[in-house]
Amino acid sequence: MxxxxxxxxxxxxxxxxxxxxxxxxxxxxxxxxxxxxxxxxxxxxxxxxxxxxxxxxxxxxxxxxxxxxxxxxxxxxxxxxxxxxxxxxxxxxxKVKPVKMQRKIFLKPEKVLTREEYVCLVQAAESRGNRRLSLLMQSICATGIRVSELRYLTVNSLYTGRAEVDCKGKIRVVFLTKELCRALRSYCRENNITRGPIFCTRDGKPLNRNNIWRDMKSLCQSAGVEPGKVFPHNLRHLFARTYYSMEKDLSRLADLLGHANISTTRIYTMDSGEEHAKQLALMQLVLSVT
Missing domain, CATH: 1.10.150.130 (Tyrosine recombinase, N-terminal domain)
Known part of the structure; x- marks a missing residue:
């Protein structure tokens, strides 16, 4: 049977x-x-x-x-x-077992978006007069929010300083800094956005992920940043690395990012290893050089 x-x-x-x-x-x-x-x-x-x-x-x-x-x-x-x-x-x-992988400690330098490169991208968007793209990148990088969650950044959230994000049935609060709220309120006034999502098309629909990706890629040459580093999710990674470098609290960072598994959060805190190399040099344990 x-x-x-x-x-x-x-x-x-x-x-x-x-x-x-x-x-x-x-x-x-x-x-x-x-x-x-x-x-x-x-x-x-x-x-x-x-x-x-x-x-x-x-x-x-x-x-x-x-x-x-x-x-x-x-x-x-x-x-x-x-x-x-x-x-x-x-x-x-x-079913078959996954491929065994040794956990990586560092990322390849060519994949890590630095703060300086992020600043160059924002400045490139501003110089083109693309205020929406500039503020969109800043919103992701200053909050760690996912691109798919941008629709929860609403006009109302700018007055509470908090955005309630619903991801797969799990609600979390994303905090917005006073500086970000001030910049976004100014943008809304200039573009007559009085309610609903801030980053949307003319007919009120959320921006398409592919369009955001394309617009960011168009900044690479003028910003002097390698295209392989420029995509929306890398801004979320920059937020995570910056937060972790200050707080060293992986559990809280997982909550801020909306991760169910803290192992995922560890990936977000990986850097290129340059700081680790500097620390090794400061130890001065090589006693002679020939």
Missing amino acids: EHDTNILMHQAVSPASLKDYASYLHEQERSSNTIEKYIRDLRAFFLYLSGKEIDKAAVLGWKESLAESHRPASINSMLAAVNGYLDFCGLTLC
Whole structure:
């Protein structure tokens, strides 16, 4: 009977069932971006299968094929999508383990956005007369808010100094400094924004993530900042590193960022290692140089 059930289950598992899985993820209150990524990864998995039946060997084969062109972190992200789908379909025995990774202590310098580079980006936006982009970047960097949460920065929040953010059913308070509130109130007066979200299109809809990314990339040349460092989420990382350098309180930082797992927060506090190198030099434990 168990063998017959497995046959029926294998027949049910197909690209057509992705719609049901997407609905399930939505019911689990996963973000739209997460759902989109999971479905994209699953389509890649089905493309690899080419109509073959799903079993443990097939999933292991896909995992090995990914190693030829993907980094371990990317592989594990894609495996998470497939393993979740296999759980959903009742094929738990087909799941595979993630790639083992040694925890990184430092980031590559070419990926770390410095405070000085952030200042250059803001100044470049101002010199172009793009006040909205300038204040948008400052809002992310001064609060640690996610791009998807910008819609919670409303006109009303500027008078309370607090924005209540709802992320996956979890409510947290994002504090706005007096300086940020003052700058945003001035922007709202200049643009006749009297209620609702501050950063929105002419018809009142939240700004598109891709448009923000594109606008920031357009500043790279005039700001003198490498394009690989310039994307909205890196501003959130800069907020995290700056806060942690002052407070050294990982638990509180996790709360401010809205992280459920403090291990995620540790990633946000990683730097290029330059300060660590300076500290080693100050120890002066090399006694002779030839």
